[in-house]
Amino acid sequence: MALTNEQIQEKLTAKFGDQVAGFDESWGMLSFEAPKELNLKVLNFLYDEPELKFRFLTDLCGVHDPEKKGKELAVVYHLHNLEDNVRLRFRVFTSIHQPDIYTATGLFSSANWMERETYDFYGVNFVGHPNLKRILNVDEMEYFPMRKEFPLEDQSRIDKDDEMFGRGGTLGFGTEKSESGTVTEAEKHDTGEEII
Amino acid sequence: MSEQHIKLPEGSIEKTTTTLNLGPTHPATHGVMQNILELDGERIVSTEQTIGYIHRAFEKIAERRPLYQITPLTDRLNYCSAPLNNMGWHLTCEKLLGVSTPKRVDYLRVIVMELARISDHLICNSIVGVDSGAYTGFLYVMQYRELIYEIYEEICGSRLTTNIGRIGGFERNFNDIAFQKIEKFLDEYPRVLKEFENLFTRNRIFMDRLIGAGPISAERALNYGFTGPNLRAAGVDYDVRISNPYSSYQDFDFSVPVGTTGDCYDRFLVRNEEMWQSLSIIRQAMQKLTEFKGAEADVYHADVPEYYLPKKEDVYTKMEALIWHFKIIMGEIDMPKGEVYHSIEAANGELGYYMISDGGRAPARLHFRRPCFIYYQAYEELTKGSMLSDAIIVMSSLNLIAGEMDA
Structure with a gap:
C-alpha cells in the first residue's frame, strides 16, 4: 500500500512528539520542521524506518528570512522515497548568530557539496562536515552573499x-x-x- | 611508490606523486572547471574538483526579477538543452500560480523538450567519442543538432539560449516550417542515429576504452544523488517523467532504458536508447497533434491574463489588454504566497526548482537543483585508481555542463 502523508505525519509524531511541528501539505508535498538539534535524528529516522525509507536526498538548500528573529536561517531538505514515490520537505531553523547545524554527509554523500554551497551563500556552519569551504565563490570572500542584507x-x-x-x-x-x-x-x- | 623504482639520491626528490591540473581551460574538460589530479605514474591517487569559474549568482539575481524575466536565466544553466530548463521553469511557475495548460500546449512542449533531450544526448555521446579518439561521429551528428536548432529558431527565434515558451504556453503557434522541419528530423534522424551506433556501439576500440571506466553501483549512485541517464546506467529505473508526470507525459508510451554496471559504456548505451525513445515520443506527439480539430487545433497558450502577454492588436485597441501588458512588462503583479518544488527530467537528470514566494513580485528564494552539480562530487570515487585517460572519458560521459554546475 502506498505511503500517504498522514501515515508519515503519524509516524513522526509518534516518534518525536510535539518537537516536529508545522505540518503542511500544500501542493501535495508534506513539509514540516524540527529543532535543529534533532535534524540528524529525524533524517536517520526517515532513512531507517522500514516503512518510510526516505533514502534519496533530492535537494538541500538554505533560506534566509531576516523577519524571523532567532530563526533567521533555514536549511531545507527535500527527501524522496523512491519505492513509494513520495517526496517530503523537512526544514530546520537556526539563529544567524550561531548558525551551527549537524552535517548530513554521514548519511548522504550528496550532501557534501550541497552543504558547502549552503555554507558558501548563507554561512551555515555544518558541524562535522569533512571539507567545509567555499565552493562557488572565491575563497577570499568575507561575507555570505545570499543573505538578505546584501541587496x-x-x-x-x-x-x-x-x-x-x-x-x-x-x-x-x-x-x-x-x-x-x-x-x-x-x-x-x-x-x-x-x-x- | 613501489620498490622497483630507481633509487634516487637522498633529498633529490621529496614528492612521489605528480600533480596535474586538468582545467579550468583544458580542452578535455569541455567547460570551465578544474580537476586537480594527484597521479602516481599514470594512475590517479586522488582528485579534487574546483568549480565556480562561471558562477553568475542566478539565485540572487532571481530574487529581484518578475517570473518571466527569470526564464532567460534558466537558459544559461544547461545550455546544451536550454528548452528543457525553460519548460521546467514555466511548469514551476504554473504550479505556483495554479495554471492548467491545454493538452495541445502540453504536446507542443513535449515535442520541444524531447528535441532538446536528443540534442543534449547527441552532443554528450559524440563527445565521448571525441575523447576516446573518434572524431568522425561528432562531426557527422552535428548537422542534426543544427537541424534541431533550426527548429527552435522557427518556434522562438533563437537557437542556443532559447527563452522558449511563456508561462501558460508559447508566445506564438508553431509555424508550418517548424512542423516541416520536425517531420524532416523524424524522417532523417533515425538513419543517422543508426549509423552513429554502427560506428560506436560494437567498435572494439571504443568498447575497450569505455567498458569498466568509471563504474558506480546503484547504491552509491543513489547515495551520491545521481539522477537521469547516469543513475539509470547504474540500474535504477528512476525517471521523473514516469514517477511524477508533468506536461501530459502520462499520455505517451515509452520505456526507460537501464544499464547494469554504471560505467561509461552503460551511460553511452542508455543515452543512445533514450534518443530512440525520444524520437518515438515526438512521433506520438505529432500524431496526437493531428487529432485536434477546429478551434482546438490553434490553441497554443492557456488563458492567464496576469502572466501571458495579450495580443499586440488588443494592446493598441483595448484598455484592459493595455493594462495587463503594462503590468506584466513592468513586473507589477503580486504572486500568490507559497512554496513549490517542481522537477522535470532534464537531459542530465532531475532538474528541480524550489521557489518560495512571500506574495511579492519576485521570488523570495529560488533554488535550482542542478543535477550535474550534485553528481560531479562523485568524480573522485569514479576515477580513483584508474588511468588518466579514463578520467577524461568519465568526465565527458557524465555530461558535466559548467553552466549548470555553477548556476
Whole structure:
C-alpha cells in the first residue's frame, strides 16, 4: 500500500512528539520542521524506518528570512522515497548568530557539496562536515552573499562606468561633449560620470 | 611508490606523486572547471574538483526579477538543452500560480523538450567519442543538432539560449516550417542515429576504452544523488517523467532504458536508447497533434491574463489588454504566497526548482537543483585508481555542463 502523508505525519509524531511541528501539505508535498538539534535524528529516522525509507536526498538548500528573529536561517531538505514515490520537505531553523547545524554527509554523500554551497551563500556552519569551504565563490570572500542584507545593485545607479553594458557612462543623448567630437578619450573617461 | 623504482639520491626528490591540473581551460574538460589530479605514474591517487569559474549568482539575481524575466536565466544553466530548463521553469511557475495548460500546449512542449533531450544526448555521446579518439561521429551528428536548432529558431527565434515558451504556453503557434522541419528530423534522424551506433556501439576500440571506466553501483549512485541517464546506467529505473508526470507525459508510451554496471559504456548505451525513445515520443506527439480539430487545433497558450502577454492588436485597441501588458512588462503583479518544488527530467537528470514566494513580485528564494552539480562530487570515487585517460572519458560521459554546475 502506498505511503500517504498522514501515515508519515503519524509516524513522526509518534516518534518525536510535539518537537516536529508545522505540518503542511500544500501542493501535495508534506513539509514540516524540527529543532535543529534533532535534524540528524529525524533524517536517520526517515532513512531507517522500514516503512518510510526516505533514502534519496533530492535537494538541500538554505533560506534566509531576516523577519524571523532567532530563526533567521533555514536549511531545507527535500527527501524522496523512491519505492513509494513520495517526496517530503523537512526544514530546520537556526539563529544567524550561531548558525551551527549537524552535517548530513554521514548519511548522504550528496550532501557534501550541497552543504558547502549552503555554507558558501548563507554561512551555515555544518558541524562535522569533512571539507567545509567555499565552493562557488572565491575563497577570499568575507561575507555570505545570499543573505538578505546584501541587496542587489540598484539598476538605476549612475556612478559606475558601465558603458559597455548599455547603461550609465557616456550614453547621454545630445550632450554637447559627445556631439562635438573634440573630447579626447581621457577627458571622456574623466567626465563620463557627470554627463547622463 | 613501489620498490622497483630507481633509487634516487637522498633529498633529490621529496614528492612521489605528480600533480596535474586538468582545467579550468583544458580542452578535455569541455567547460570551465578544474580537476586537480594527484597521479602516481599514470594512475590517479586522488582528485579534487574546483568549480565556480562561471558562477553568475542566478539565485540572487532571481530574487529581484518578475517570473518571466527569470526564464532567460534558466537558459544559461544547461545550455546544451536550454528548452528543457525553460519548460521546467514555466511548469514551476504554473504550479505556483495554479495554471492548467491545454493538452495541445502540453504536446507542443513535449515535442520541444524531447528535441532538446536528443540534442543534449547527441552532443554528450559524440563527445565521448571525441575523447576516446573518434572524431568522425561528432562531426557527422552535428548537422542534426543544427537541424534541431533550426527548429527552435522557427518556434522562438533563437537557437542556443532559447527563452522558449511563456508561462501558460508559447508566445506564438508553431509555424508550418517548424512542423516541416520536425517531420524532416523524424524522417532523417533515425538513419543517422543508426549509423552513429554502427560506428560506436560494437567498435572494439571504443568498447575497450569505455567498458569498466568509471563504474558506480546503484547504491552509491543513489547515495551520491545521481539522477537521469547516469543513475539509470547504474540500474535504477528512476525517471521523473514516469514517477511524477508533468506536461501530459502520462499520455505517451515509452520505456526507460537501464544499464547494469554504471560505467561509461552503460551511460553511452542508455543515452543512445533514450534518443530512440525520444524520437518515438515526438512521433506520438505529432500524431496526437493531428487529432485536434477546429478551434482546438490553434490553441497554443492557456488563458492567464496576469502572466501571458495579450495580443499586440488588443494592446493598441483595448484598455484592459493595455493594462495587463503594462503590468506584466513592468513586473507589477503580486504572486500568490507559497512554496513549490517542481522537477522535470532534464537531459542530465532531475532538474528541480524550489521557489518560495512571500506574495511579492519576485521570488523570495529560488533554488535550482542542478543535477550535474550534485553528481560531479562523485568524480573522485569514479576515477580513483584508474588511468588518466579514463578520467577524461568519465568526465565527458557524465555530461558535466559548467553552466549548470555553477548556476
